Amino acid sequence: MIVDQTEFxxxxxxxxxxxxxxxxxxxxxxxxxRFSVYRNNVAVSLTEALEVSFPAIVxxxxxxxxxxxxxxxxxxxxxxxxxxxxxxxxFPAFLEHFEPLQKYGYLPDxxxxxxxxxxxxxAADATPVDPARxxxxxxxxxxxxxxxxxxxMRLLRSDWPVHAIWxxxxxxxxxxxxxGQCVLVTRPDFDPVLTPVTPATATFIDALMAGATLAEASExxxxxxxxxxxxxxxxxxxxxxxxxDITTGEH
Numbered sequence: 433m434i435v436d437q438t439e440f441x442x443x444x445x446x447x448x449x450x451x452x453x454x455x456x457x458x459x460x461x462x463x464x465x466r467f468s469v470y471r472n473n474v475a476v477s478l479t480e481a482l483e484v485s486f487p488a489i490v491x492x493x494x495x496x497x498x499x500x501x502x503x504x505x506x507x508x509x510x511x512x513x514x515x516x517x518x519x520x521x522x523f524p525a526f527l528e529h530f531e532p533l534q535k536y537g538y539l540p541d542x543x544x545x546x547x548x549x550x551x552x553x554x555a556a557d558a559t560p561v562d563p564a565r566x567x568x569x570x571x572x573x574x575x576x577x578x579x580x581x582x583x584x585m586r587l588l589r590s591d592w593p594v595h596a597i598w599x600x601x602x603x604x605x606x607x608x609x610x611x612g613q614c615v616l617v618t619r620p621d622f623d624p625v626l627t628p629v630t631p632a633t634a635t636f637i638d639a640l641m642a643g644a645t646l647a648e649a650s651e652x653x654x655x656x657x658x659x660x661x662x663x664x665x666x667x668x669x670x671x672x673x674x675x676x677d678i679t680t681g682e683h
Contacts, residue, residue: 478506481516486523486546489539491601501530517554521547538592545594545615545626548586552617552624555584560620560673566666573680575647579640580677581669584619587637595628618672625672632657633665 479502483490490498509522524543533539560582569577588594591612599605614634616627629637636653644652653660669675 475503475506477516478511478519479503481519482506482523485520485550486543488542488546488598488601489527492536492539492542492597493533501527501533504530517550523547538590538594538597541588541590541592541594542597545588545590545598545617548588548615548617549624549626552584552586552619555582555619558582558584558676560670561675561678563670565678566670569678569680575645576681577646578643578679579646579669579675580679581641582619582672582674582676584617584624585672585674586617587634587641588615588617589631589634590614595626598626616668616672616674618669618674620671620673627668627672629665629668630657630660632660633668636660636662636665637669 479499482502482505483495483498486498493501505520505523505526509520509526511519513519524540524547527533527543528540566574566577589612593608593611593613595613595615596605596608600608612631614629614631616629616634616637618625618627632653635656636649639649639652640646650660650662653662653665
């Protein structure tokens with residue numbers, strides 16, 4: 433008897449479902465117990481993958497609560513790739529619409545920060561530019577320069593103090609204070625670095641990501657806040673090895 437793949441898939445991720453009819457083990461016997469063990473192992477593996485990917489969320493809601501939430505999540509969002517390291521990309525959006533946790537409005541953005549950190553970790557390698565290239569450009573060429581940014585770089589804006597919440601729970605940081613935060617994620621070496629930046633710096637980086645010239649991006653940063661510091665913002669990108677190429681009007 434041929435087992436329906438959809439039925440098998442749904443039963444594999446939902447312990448409340450019965451074993452698909454006609455499913456047999458390697459000896460031709462009904463696969464009830466073996467299927468249950470296999471189903472449990474799959475759920476455990478996916479839950480553990482989520483725990484590794486979102487440790488701050490585990491800390492914030494507690495391990496047992498996280499396992500319950502993960503169980504609901506994996507039924508609605510089964511893996512779409514055999515590489516389990518990528519599993520859970522939909523988790524932040526799931527938390528945003530998960531009614532029992534609605535009162536903890538910061539959870540989705542904390543999860544987005546952890547997802548950005550994970551994406552940065554697994555992103556492709558790229559050789560950073562030599563900072564001397566910037567110094568060698570004539571003023572007009574520097575103003576007209578456009579930057580290629582590293583695949584690992586991410587930028588998150590939040591109405592919540594997401595970096596402070598993350599650091600308080602995982603790095604013994606100070607108690608978070610009210611207010612939104614923007615966070616730049618870079619990967620200068622092997623591990624991602626999470627750096628809070630001002631909204632003006634975030635506006636500047638957003639503009640560079642959209643293809644603006646250095647002059648245009650700087651103007652947008654200054655428009656957002658006249659205290660915007662271009663040198664400091666460029667320093668953060670260079671320190672994070674986030675600039676991988678510089679293009680001027682001549683090149």
